Structures are given as structure tokens and as C-alpha cells.
Amino acid sequence: MAQDDNPMERLRNGKGRFDRSIHTVERxxxxxxxxxxxxxxxQIADELGYSGKGEAFRGVQRAKADVAREPVAKLIQREAEQLDELYVAALEVLERDHVMVSHGKIVKDDQGVPLLDDGPKLAAVRELRAVRESYRKLFGTDAPSRVSVDAQQLGAEISALFDRVDGDDSPST
Structure with a gap:
């Protein structure tokens, strides 16, 4: 039996699970x-010292997962960088003052002061919110959706279904 096949010789991480050693990763x-x-x-189990063919299969699956981790991490990093750029651009729009324009001319009040247009700022706020939502999805920080069920209504619907089934099984006269 190889060292990593003996659970007593493997180290546990802070969550109580076994950590893979460099030996296990290489194997x-x-x-x-x-x-x-x-x-x-x-054959793999016999050659590499796995406890059986099932453990050899799991070893191959772990190796496949290891290969996918690095490209996925790079992709997530690139996506995060693009979201950073979008966030900065939206912040710049939010922090600027925008004048109201109608038919190609700046709209002014009675004293000749240009009127400010809140439309671009509101659009920037929506973009900032969308970027933050994308971050939460990318990093999986959104709380899971909750579904509430009215137990009485559910019970009534189940009873109604049973009544219909019982009615279908009754002999016809």
C-alpha cells in the first residue's frame, strides 16, 4: 500500500479533509x-500502487481536474480585468457633469446657465450595478435563491390530486 493510500499517514486540512501530497498529484x-x-x-493500479482500479480511476479524474484548474483560473482573471476596465469607465461617466443637449444645442435656463442632464449618470449607475452583478456571478458570491412554499396550499393541492386519482380508480356505474 502506498503512503497516500493509508489515511492515517495523510495530513488533514483545516476543514477536516485530506490534503493531496505532491506524491499523490504526481501519481x-x-x-x-x-x-x-x-x-x-x-493495470494502472498495479503499476502505480493504487489500492484498486476504482482508486486508479479517481486518480485519473483528479488529474483531469488539475489540468483544467489553471486555464480556468486564467480565464476568471481575464474576465475580472475586463470587468475592472468597465467599472472604471462607468465611474468616469458618473463623476462627470453632463449638459443637456436638444437638437444639437446646449439647453440653458433663464439666466443662461447650462442645464445638467442626469441621464448619463443614471446610465452609469446601471452599468456599475451590472458590473458588480457580473463580479458576484464570476466569483460565485451571490446567495442561493430561496423558494418559499405555503405548506397549507401545498397540502391542499396534494389532497386534490389524491382525490382526482381516487376518483379515476372508482368503478364506473
Whole structure:
């Protein structure tokens, strides 16, 4: 039995789960390479010291997940950078004063002072909100949606369904 197959010899992380050692990561990568060469899971288990073909299969799955992590992390980083740029651009629009324009001319009050247009600022606020929502989705920080159920109404609907089923099963006269 390899060291990582013995749970007593593996380290637990702060959440009580076992951490993978560098040995386990390397062995999982080797398992994936052997699988790509056409070896069976039992052959992989025998060659690399897994406890069985199921554990060899899980090793290959872990190796596949490891490969996907780095590109996904890069993609998330790039998406975050684009959201940062959008956020800065929307902030710049929000912080500027915008004059009201009608038919190509600046609209002024009775004293000749240009009237301010709140439309671009409101649009910038909407964009800022949308960017923040995108951040929450990208990093998974939104709280899960909750569904409330009225137990009495649900019970009444279930009873009605049972009554309909019972009515369909009654012998016809």
C-alpha cells in the first residue's frame, strides 16, 4: 500500500479533509498518462500502487481536474480585468457633469446657465450595478435563491390530486 493510500499517514486540512501530497498529484498525473497510452485501470493500479482500479480511476479524474484548474483560473482573471476596465469607465461617466443637449444645442435656463442632464449618470449607475452583478456571478458570491412554499396550499393541492386519482380508480356505474 502506498503512503497516500493509508489515511492515517495523510495530513488533514483545516476543514477536516485530506490534503493531496505532491506524491499523490504526481501519481495521479502518471495515471492519466498511462490511461492515455491505453492501459486499463487495473493495470494502472498495479503499476502505480493504487489500492484498486476504482482508486486508479479517481486518480485519473483528479488529474483531469488539475489540468483544467489553471486555464480556468486564467480565464476568471481575464474576465475580472475586463470587468475592472468597465467599472472604471462607468465611474468616469458618473463623476462627470453632463449638459443637456436638444437638437444639437446646449439647453440653458433663464439666466443662461447650462442645464445638467442626469441621464448619463443614471446610465452609469446601471452599468456599475451590472458590473458588480457580473463580479458576484464570476466569483460565485451571490446567495442561493430561496423558494418559499405555503405548506397549507401545498397540502391542499396534494389532497386534490389524491382525490382526482381516487376518483379515476372508482368503478364506473
Amino acid at each position: 495521479d498525473a502518471a495515471a492519466a498518462e498511462l490511461r492515455a497510452e491505453g492501459r486499463t485501470f487495473q
